[in-house]
Amino acid sequence: MKVLIVDDHVIVREGVGRLLAELDGIEYIEAEGLQEGLALFRKSKPDVVVLDINLREGSGLELLRRFMIEDPAAKVVVFSMYSDVVYATSARRAGALGYVSKSATSDQLVTAIRRAARGEPYVDSAIAGEIAVAAFSTAELIADSQLTNRELEILRMLADGRSMLDIGNALGIAYKTVANTCTRIKAKVGVDRTADLIRFALENRRNHIVG
Structure with a gap:
């Protein structure tokens, strides 16, 4: 397996390199x-990319999008200092298969890389817990709001991008x-x-609550 490490901190690249x-x-x-x-990426055609979000030249998420344009089957694990659901969600939307915070264990990073190589998603345990809580809270919100079948149908269609x-x-x-x-x-x-309603619909489709 060939892994491309993209990070503007030498110490991080060396650390991940020693691990691999x-x-x-x-x-x-x-x-x-x-x-x-x-x-x-173009030259070596790596099996997996380990990518930081913050790069001196710009956003790692923009580079992730470029990877996905070059190769829609690209397998990318974002390795970031941010252990936040918002960043993990943004990375997933951009096409990442995995998201691991730099506070995670080395075993978690290795697991993310190996699973990405197989085309399987992975999020480190702390962030996964937050995502689960967010999804559960939203499910409760939808249940408590008592949306009608027609309202749920329209919400699903908004999530599909329909006007x-x-x-x-x-x-x-x-x-x-x-x-x-x-x-x-x-x-x-x-x-x-x-716009907030459309965002709400999209988030809940991703959490398998809507649609």
């Missing part, structure tokens, strides 16, 4: 920034009826703007 060097069947190469990382006009046409109802229904949904789930 102790494992059978793994070789690694290093890059310190966006341009070098993209160039080595209110498109939803109305698909359901055979007027645009105004869809808009009024969305207003009721916003009041029930506690958001003010349509």
